[in-house]
Amino acid sequence: MNKAAAVTGALLLAAGLAVFGAKAFIYQVPLSPADVRGLWQVGLRITARGEGRHGSISTLLPSSVPGQTIFDERSTSGPLQFSIRVTDGARLGVWSGRFDGIHEVRYEFRVQSFGRRATLPERVVDKPPDEVTRAYGRSSPVYPMSAPQVEALCDELRLPSPPDVVGRVRTIFAFVTHEVASVRSAGDDAVLVLERREGSREGKERLLVTLLRAAGVPARNVRGLQLIEDAQPMERVWTEAWIGDGWVPMSAGSGFFGEQPASYIVLGTGDRPLVSGTEVRALAHRYHSAREHLRPEEIAAAMAPDNPALANLSLYTLPLSTQTSLRLLLVFPVGAFIVAILRNVVGVETFGTFLPVLIAFALRNFDIVTGLALVGTVLGVGVVGRLALERLRLLLVPRLAILLCLVIFTVTGFALVARTTEMRELLAGVLFPIVILTMLIERYSIALAEEGWRPATVRLGWSIAAVVVEYPVFRSVAVGHLMFSFPELVLCIMGLLVWIGGYTGYRLSDLLRFRLLARPEDATP
Amino acid sequence: MIFAGLRRAGVLGINRRNACYTLRWNPRRFYPLVDDKLATKRLCQQAGIPVPALLAVARHHFQIRNLLPALADRASFVLKPVHGAMGNGIIVIAGRERDRLVRVGGRTLRPEAFNYHAAGIISGLYSLGGQPDIAMVEERLETHPLFAELATQGVPDVRVIVYRGVPVMAMMRLPTKASDGRANLHQGALGVGVDLLTGRTRAAIWRGRPATRNPDSGRLVLDVAVPTFERILEIAVRAADRTHLGYVGADVVIDATRGPVILELNARPGLAIQLANRAGLRPRLDTVDATWQPDRPLEERVALGRDLARRHPPRAA
DSSP: OOHHHHHHHHHHHHHHHHHHHIIIIISOOOSSOOOOTTEEEEEEEEEEEEEEEEEEEEEEOOOOBTTEEEEEEEEEOTTSEEEEEEETTEEEEEEEEEEEEEEEEEEEEEEEEOOEEOOOOSOOOSOOOHHHHHHHSSOOSSSOTTSHHHHHHHHHHTOOOTTOHHHHHHHHHHHHHHHSEEOTTSOOOHHHHHHHTEEOHHHHHHHHHHHHHHTTOOEEEEEEEEOOTTSOOEEEEEEEEEETTEEEEEETTTTEESEEOTTEEEEEESSOOSEEEESOEEEEEEEEEEEOOSOHHHHHHHHSOSSHHHHHHOGGGSOHHHHHHHHHHTTHHHHHHHHHIIIIIIOOOOSSSSHHHHHHHHGGGSOHHHHHHHHHHHHHHHHHHHHHHHTTOOOHHHHHHHHHHHHHHHHHHHHHHHHHHOOGGGGGGGGSOHHHHHHHHHHHHHHHHHHOHHHHHHHHHHHHHHHHHHHHHHHOHHHHHHHHHOTTHHHHHHHHHHHHHTOOSOOHHHHHHTHHHHOGGGOOO | OTTHHHHHTTOOOHHHIIIIIIHHHSOGGGHHHHHSHHHHHHHHHHTTOOOOOEEEEEOSGGGGGGHHHHTTTOSOEEEEETTBOTTTTOEEEEEEETTEEEETTSOEEOHHHHHHHHHHHHTTSSBGGGOOOOEEEEEOOOBOHHHHHHOSSSOOEEEEEEETTEEEEEEEEEOOTTTTTOOOGGGTOEEEEEOTTTOBEEEEEETTEEESBOTTTOOBOSSOBOTTHHHHHHHHHHHHHHHTOSEEEEEEEEETTTEEEEEEEESSOOSTHHHHHTSOSHHHHHHHHHHOOTTOOHHHHHHHHHHHHHHSOOOOO
16 A cells, blocks of 8 residues: 555544544443434424415424423424414414415424323222313314214213223224224214214214213324334324323224324324414425434434534434435445445455445345345346347447336336235335446346356356345444444545555455465465 | 465455556556557557558447448458457457358358447447447458467467566467457456467466366467567567556467557456466566666567566466
8 A cells, every 4th residue: 555545544534533532432422322212303394385475384393291202393494483382282383474485394303202001990980170171071063072963872882881981981982993984085074974984084083082072081182193114104193081080092093092102192182283374375294204213312412512513513403304314325435335345355346336335225125035036026127128129239328228117117016016915115116226227237138148147147146245245234223323423434434445445455356366376385485 | 364375476466456557557648548449559550560450430320331331342350349348349250151241150140230239339338438439340360370270269369468668478368169259368268378488388277277278179278389479579568668558468469461460458457367377477567666777678678578587487387
């Protein structure tokens, strides 16, 4: 290695390690992700269009209630004014101002959700507190508990006697769960749902509340999100009934009773919509969420180490969607580093320099066998298609474009198969690096024709081996966390890459290739 | 160290070749002179170094249809990409059979297939980095009788590595059935090391394994004197001198009537030549560096090359 390369590498490595060391050991930014379940970050993005008039957008904001702790709330508002109002026990975030053109606002928070299990008393003697009965025991247009159909049903269900509140609630819950069909397109009016014996999720929960209130049990709807790993959160509505001395969660639509799963977080109670607006048009919103790997106090350390310069550089303060992208992006230097080792130190020949990295990245949501089988299918279809195209004698670019179409057809096929076989993970196939796979097919086909199937397939095998080596890197929560919390490690990787680039020693593959010359028996002094 | 054996044998590895020889001695701006075979041809012709005659060129797709008419009076010729590498994309036409072209090895080719191949070349299918390329047709050299005897097909050549103006190693490359007439070792050609001192073949390598005979004919290829070897070294060194490159592989073909001609030059010559010679390149390269003086006459440099082979002989086979 020449001196300049050695020094440059060392400087980069030292710079990266210095920042890393300071953060890790002086400011105590945690090195490894904690195995803390129920930690998420959630973001909401609302867009709306206005025509120059004063208007507002409001959304339900979560609060720390039993079962969940909310922290690190952030909002962006552009030219609008953001304020938080508390009305009727609901916490509302309101953006108001003059709406002209398209506006986008964001609201993000982190939450630790523990889930909640309510104790169900055998018998209830105490009456619910007056304020609970007043607020959640009345008839209203949404919960028409005095409607004749509702009263008739309550008679028909032959509810247990009033002290057995749990029995009454169970009977009603069982009725709504089993006797009312869930139909996505059905209505949400409680009485209509009751009459037709079918309703939307929303309609069934409203009916549940209406029936509970009619049976003398204060009840309310809860709005929130069901958080799902690697997918968009689902907006959910469920029900709480006052039993004994507290609210008991249940859902006829999601099928839980007495225990609210930790994947559900509460945004608000009542029948207020999650997002609403006045004097705005084309109001749209979207929640997104990602698992968080740090404890609240650790995030505080990562976000704002006691050093303002480091705090400004912390990626934890970025908008959630950017954080999610950066988490993925920052793993790529590690992948590229491994490629450099494989090629320049081990001496592995692969198709395309970064192809294994991109394929491993695309496969991170699959188990490796399924993933490779899918890539293999794409490759197989492509190579057969390429052989067929060979006869047509097409020019290069149109031929490549046709291969690209074939690859996309195959991936589309995966999506259709996924729908019919319920193998939902096949859907992630659409994330395949289409262009890269197309080039792989072309190069493999040319290698097949020029070098014969053996060398071509050996090289393909090494490419797959490289994918298998890279795969755990992209799966690893620890690597993702480390690179995201300490992006300065990219400097270290650059330093190591400079050293690898300056490595003039033998590759491991040279041992095999030149073994004829290195035979010890005819070694001469 | 696991690499002690390789180091003792003085083997040049690919990392070291790239970092210390090609990157160090071959400035990027001179690559076009060797990567572009038309430029190489021009360069050699200006210096009076013999090269195969250029018969036709198609720079654009619409010029492809003029290729075969321009070759109407020739039975044999070679179609190759101007920016090709490792012998890829080369088609050698050995003769004609009615309206078809006959390739080396006997397979026939319809004129449309020939044109399709030329179109693939122009589209960049065989060029480095997939850049649009130029299709060229040059005369097919008539293989020297001795070479024709050693290799049953293709165009055998002699690859000479020239380092800083000094020939350091040479090997004869004999195409085989397995290599489809191409002279590249990794495609299955037979590599036969030539002793610079004596000009005789000493050892051979086929598909990474020691060999003594041509796998197709069974003909013994060792201890054969390469004809006009002195002249081969001379034109290899002269061509390398013209390129401004310090580490070059010169491919020389011995034409039956014209004698040695430069087929092409390579700025990243492969390392298998060490296997064919049973000798590592490093001691020879180090000696060139240690004894290097500017402006030495050609004869002196060729003599130094021969002396290298004496000082750093191959290991006993």
